Amino acid sequence: MGSLDLSSVDSSSPQREFKPLDPEEFRQHAHKMVDFIADYYKQIETFPVLSQVQPDYLRNRLPGAAPYLPESLDTILTDVTNHIIPGMTHWLSPNFFAFFPATVSTAAFLGEMLCTSFNAVGFNWLASPAATELEIIVMDWLASMLKLPKSFMFSGTGGGVIQNTTSEAILVTLVAARDRVLRAKGTDAIQKLVVYCSDQTHSTFTKAAKLAGISPRNVKSIPTDLDTDFALSPVLLRTVVEADVATGLVPLYVCATVGTTSTTAVDPLEPLADVASEYGMWMHVDAAYGGSACICPEFRHYLDGIDRVDSLSLSPHKWLLCYLDCCCLWVKNPSLLVKALSTDPEYLRNKASESDSVVDFKDWQVGTGRKFKSLRLWFVLRSYGVANLQSHIRSDVRMAKMFEGLVKSDSRFEIVVPRWFSLVCFRLKPLSWSGSGNTEVLNRELLEWVNSSGSVYMTHTIVGGVYLLRFAVGATLTEEHHVVAAWKLIKEGADAVLKGVRN
Numbered sequence: 308m309g310s311l312d313l314s315s316v317d318s319s320s321p322q323r324e325f326k327p328l329d330p331e332e333f334r335q336h337a338h339k340m341v342d343f344i345a346d347y348y349k350q351i352e353t354f355p356v357l358s359q360v361q362p363d364y365l366r367n368r369l370p371g372a373a374p375y376l377p378e379s380l381d382t383i384l385t386d387v388t389n390h391i392i393p394g395m396t397h398w399l400s401p402n403f404f405a406f407f408p409a410t411v412s413t414a415a416f417l418g419e420m421l422c423t424s425f426n427a428v429g430f431n432w433l434a435s436p437a438a439t440e441l442e443i444i445v446m447d448w449l450a451s452m453l454k455l456p457k458s459f460m461f462s463g464t465g466g467g468v469i470q471n472t473t474s475e476a477i478l479v480t481l482v483a484a485r486d487r488v489l490r491a492k493g494t495d496a497i498q499k500l501v502v503y504c505s506d507q508t509h510s511t512f513t514k515a516a517k518l519a520g521i522s523p524r525n526v527k528s529i530p531t532d533l534d535t536d537f538a539l540s541p542v543l544l545r546t547v548v549e550a551d552v553a554t555g556l557v558p559l560y561v562c563a564t565v566g567t568t569s570t571t572a573v574d575p576l577e578p579l580a581d582v583a584s585e586y587g588m589w590m591h592v593d594a595a596y597g598g599s600a601c602i603c604p605e606f607r608h609y610l611d612g613i614d615r616v617d618s619l620s621l622s623p624h625k626w627l628l629c630y631l632d633c634c635c636l637w638v639k640n641p642s643l644l645v646k647a648l649s650t651d652p653e654y655l656r657n658k659a660s661e662s663d664s665v666v667d668f669k670d671w672q673v674g675t676g677r678k679f680k681s682l683r684l685w686f687v688l689r690s691y692g693v694a695n696l697q698s699h700i701r702s703d704v705r706m707a708k709m710f711e712g713l714v715k716s717d718s719r720f721e722i723v724v725p726r727w728f729s730l731v732c733f734r735l736k737p738l739s740w741s742g743s744g745n746t747e748v749l750n751r752e753l754l755e756w757v758n759s760s761g762s763v764y765m766t767h768t769i770v771g772g773v774y775l776l777r778f779a780v781g782a783t784l785t786e787e788h789h790v791v792a793a794w795k796l797i798k799e800g801a802d803a804v805l806k807g808v809r810n
């Protein structure tokens with residue numbers, strides 16, 4: 308190997324001096340990107356909602372290595388159009404009725420732009436005082452919109468923090484509850500700690516328990532059934548807890564849900580809190596989806612009893628017009644979070660933190676670094692006001708009610724569980740001469756028929772052994788005519804599937 312030939316390096320290097328953040332180039336490219344995004348939103352209905360590509364589709368379309376020389380934004384955007392968009396399932400499509408939709412808004416996008424542009428890594432107060440202080444203010448604002456008691460607010464005795472997802476909200480509260488008990492009973496007691504949920508609780512609860520070191524056999528999933536609309540029964544909870552205590556186990560934590568993922572069932576908080584407090588358990592309420600509705604007075608009763616619980620989480624990325632990811636967690640006793648999660652390395656030490664006069668949010672979460680996410684919520688709350696946010700929720704519920712009415716008007720279908728929010732759970736009725744197995748097959752065929760059309764995307768679930776279809780209204784762009792068109796398509800699907808049966 309000879310010495311490096313500089314002339315050849317020069318000729319193959321970028322001509323200009325490399326400036327990754329040139330403000331003028333940023334302005335020009337970002338304007339172009341905003342146009343690209345606005346056009347995407349405008350055309351979104353022209354794409355199949357559910358992506359139709361096969362696994363590994365992208366490997367054959369893109370080069371195997373990164374380019375040595377720079378490529379232009381235009382070239383890259385062309386590839387986005389040709390290769391990325393076809394591989395997208397369009398969550399923002401007005402014809403997206405699957406899972407729970409992910410809501411977005413112009414205001415949240417603008418807040419997100421600002422959040423990203425500052426790139427503040429606000430782990431403690433000093434690292435960006437505004438990031439911490441705005442989060443405190445916005446969490447209190449949202450708490451008062453939800454009529455949470457002062458015991459959850461910074462202006463009272465508690466406080467709130469923005470986590471990434473519900474999984475983390477559950478994990479950090481579980482760890483706080485665990486450490487409180489282990490401080491009293493000794494670390495060996497970890498094997499005896501038991502946590503409770505229902506068979507409708509989000510699967511992330513089991514994952515959080517595992518991460519928190521709870522023995523898998525001590526994660527008790529209490530069965531629910533159609534008679535109680537799949538809500539967690541306080542009577543059953545008490546029975547299971549009593550039996551555990553009798554064998555020397557230690558009840559630690561119960562997770563209730565307001566708006567379960569399968570059917571939006573609502574667990575009765577008040578009587579569950581009776582059991583929790585009697586046995587000294589931490590009670591958490593997971594209201595990831597349903598909680599947002601409680602900013603409307605007519606839905607607030609779903610949170611009755613909230614003053615009796617230890618923590619509540621709700622994800623504005625699900626129904627309150629915020630982009631992923633944004634999960635709001637309120638706790639009554641923040642010092643338990645801090646005790647369990649605080650770190651104190653020399654390189655983060657500063658007077659403000661040591662004087663205990665500030666909140667250091669790194670001690671309320673899993674990671675250290677954190678984004679300035681409260682900007683999004685602040686933009687949303689200010690740009691729309693509580694009035695518009697309430698009418699946004701009501702409009703989704705109204706459209707879901709309308710869909711429910713359409714389903715009821717067709718005798719081939721039935722509503723399987725009551726509609727609480729903006730999710731309708733329904734299915735093709737069992738045919739008188741066919742078994743329950745056939746009913747499931749027919750409904751599976753119907754779902755496949757609808758989704759493969761590319762015009763609508765819905766998902767399914769199974770509760771109490773019943774296979775049902777979920778129609779979740781809530782994508783930000785959805786309007787009444789999209790719901791009507793979706794129903795028309797579902798009816799056509801039913802015609803096709805049932806015709807197959809008769810022949």
Ligand SMILES: *Cc1c(COP(=O)(O)O)cnc(C)c1O
Pocket residue numbers: 407471472473474509511564566567568593594595596622634
């Ligand atoms: C969607 C959902 C979750 C998961 O929420 P993320 O915040 O998106 O992680 C948890 N619990 C319930 C009830 C949900 O509906």
